[in-house]
Amino acid sequence: MNDDLTDNASPRRKQESYDKDLPKGDKASHNSDIRKRIDDLLEKKRLKALLDDVDDWDF
Numbered sequence: 001m002n003d004d005l006t007d008n009a010s011p012r013r014k015q016e017s018y019d020k021d022l023p024k025g026d027k028a029s030h031n032s033d034i035r036k037r038i039d040d041l042l043e044k045k046r047l048k049a050l051l052d053d054v055d056d057w058d059f
Helices: 025-055
Strands: none
Touching: none
16 A cells, blocks of 8 residues: 655755844844834733723623
8 A cells, every 4th residue: 555645745855044034133122122012002902992891891
């Protein structure tokens, strides 16, 4: 019985390295700061939406 999966398997390719595409130095630090600021704003927006729903709660 033939195993069709191994018969058609392509040879292993060299694993891609994406590290070369990442920014380094000041650009990486700047991107990190911006990403942190975006995350903070999204969290603030999420919390504000939760607090806005407080009016609908029955106490």
